[in-house]
Amino acid sequence: MTLFSQVTGLPVEAVGGGRLGAVRSLVVDVASGRVTHARVRRGRLRRDAVVAWTDLRATAHGLRATRPTTDAPATPDLIGTEALTERGEEHGTVLDAEFDPLTGRLDTVLTTHGTVPASHLLGLGTHALIVEDA
Template sequence: MMLFSEVRGLRVVAPAGARPLGTVTSLTVDPASGAVSHLWLRGSRWGRETVLAWDAVHTIGPTAVRVLTATAPDTVPPRHDLLGRRVLTEAGTGHGTVRDVAFAPETGRILAVLTTRGEVAADRVLGLGDYALVVRAG
């Protein structure tokens, strides 16, 4: 298990000892699959932000994310950073804000969302938009 906060700021490197591609700024979650779908990074050259599909991730370690390819995906999803996002139930009741997200680094599967009001199981996540993360009431 790993936390989103542990991955943010890690160097992203390609295989075979290539120069770092940048550092992780955010992870995008696909609520339908319940898994991380994309990795956002700020490049070491020109400081531009780019995105990689989760399928490009080979391993995540304590000091770096190793990717198989640095090729950007054909389609880029909207960037909805979960950390700090408001949490609402499907009825519109507030459930705090997202403090962190626990996930399996091997698969990207979300295990739990840690909010200011406690832990929300991954199977309760219904959707994610510009305004809030929507969860099923517990």
């Protein structure tokens, strides 16, 4: 298993070679329980790019995109998001998440109040991550 924090900051090489940027965050589809994309910071004055997780390959120095990128859609970041239960009770702030880098499957989300199995995630919005009541 790999932590999001281990992937954040890794350099990403463009399809034809050269530096694309660095991983800023990972995009998660809570319904499928998978990392779907990596958001890549391309520079100060350029918009972030998005690379499908399945289109990234590990290299000795970071990651390489195997297909062209697109501009980043407006999707919420998991890390730093408040976690709430179905009843609206606080469950801390998301500090990190653990996932399988080969499949993208989420395993556990780590919050300031403890860990949450990926199977207990219900939704992710701009305000909060919603988890099942304990």
